[in-house]
Amino acid sequence: MNTGGLHLNDVTRVYEDNAGRVEVLRGISLTMQPGNSLAITGPSGSGKSTLLHVIGTLDQPSSGAVSILGTDPFAMSEPDLARFRNENIGFVFQDHHLLPQYSVLENTLIPTLAFPGDNNLRDRATELLEHVGLSHRLDHHPAQLSGGERQRVAIARALIKQPGLLLCDEPTGNLDVETASSVAKLISGLHVRANNMLIVVTHSMELAGQFSQHVELRDGLCKDARA
Numbered sequence: 001m002n003t004g005g006l007h008l009n010d011v012t013r014v015y016e017d018n019a020g021r022v023e024v025l026r027g028i029s030l031t032m033q034p035g036n037s038l039a040i041t042g043p044s045g046s047g048k049s050t051l052l053h054v055i056g057t058l059d060q061p062s063s064g065a066v067s068i069l070g071t072d073p074f075a076m077s078e079p080d081l082a083r084f085r086n087e088n089i090g091f092v093f094q095d096h097h098l099l100p101q102y103s104v105l106e107n108t109l110i111p112t113l114a115f116p117g118d119n120n121l122r123d124r125a126t127e128l129l130e131h132v133g134l135s136h137r138l139d140h141h142p143a144q145l146s147g148g149e150r151q152r153v154a155i156a157r158a159l160i161k162q163p164g165l166l167l168c169d170e171p172t173g174n175l176d177v178e179t180a181s182s183v184a185k186l187i188s189g190l191h192v193r194a195n196n197m198l199i200v201v202t203h204s205m206e207l208a209g210q211f212s213q214h215v216e217l218r219d220g221l222c223k224d225a226r227a
């Protein structure tokens with residue numbers, strides 16, 4: 001069955017330029033059901049971010065098939081893909097990527113600017129910011145926030161369109177241990193509420209242990225870390 005969920009079949013990603021040829025992903029197959037969570041671990045340079053970019057439709061695989069929520073994203077035209085990504089996929093990176101000139105509330109609303117149409121977005125943004133513990137900081141700017149607070153805004157921004165798929169690339173990688181643990185708890189808690197698919201690249205085995213699936217990348221291949 002290829003409806004809903006996430007399916008990768010024998011996905012490869014090869015970088016080729018004058019400097020040579022690098023086979024980063026050499027045949028990744030993955031299946032995720034709606035509502036599930038997946039942790040991706042693996043050494044630095046093993047291709048975790050590359051894989052997340054492919055799953056996030058930011059980068060095309062060199063070969064293989066990808067199906068996200070019942071669609072083949074790479075068969076779409078570029079404008080259709082941009083809309084699909086905007087409506088269905090949320091991103092949280094290691095760096096918050098907030099825009100410094102905008103407030104917390106405005107940053108949270110940024111994904112809604114490209115394809116307007118939803119109603120009550122300010123209410124939803126306010127509610128989300130309340131859930132991430134920032135209801136008292138709506139009008140503050142990123143420079144006035146701590147690292148953990150900025151990451152909480154990035155999480156609210158990623159969820160504003162209620163994406164069916166949330167991708168997080170080492171979301172706690174820049175945070176101290178205590179803050180990392182509270183941000184990780186927040187991501188897991190919001191996933192349960194939203195019932196979306198959650199994929200997190202992490203070095204934390206403790207966090208990986210809390211997900212419904214856990215794969216490890218190594219030498220361009222992925223294996224079930226629990227098998």
Ligand code: ADP
Nearest residue numbers: 015022024042043044045046047048049050051
């Ligand atoms: P990870 O996130 O696991 O640390 P990455 O996915 O960032 O790993 O990178 C995997 C490998 O792909 C690394 O060896 C990196 O140097 C290589 N790589 C990433 N982007 C490019 C590129 N544009 N051209 C060539 N090699 C690249």
Ligand code: MG
Nearest residue numbers: 048049050169
């Ligand atoms: Mg990476």
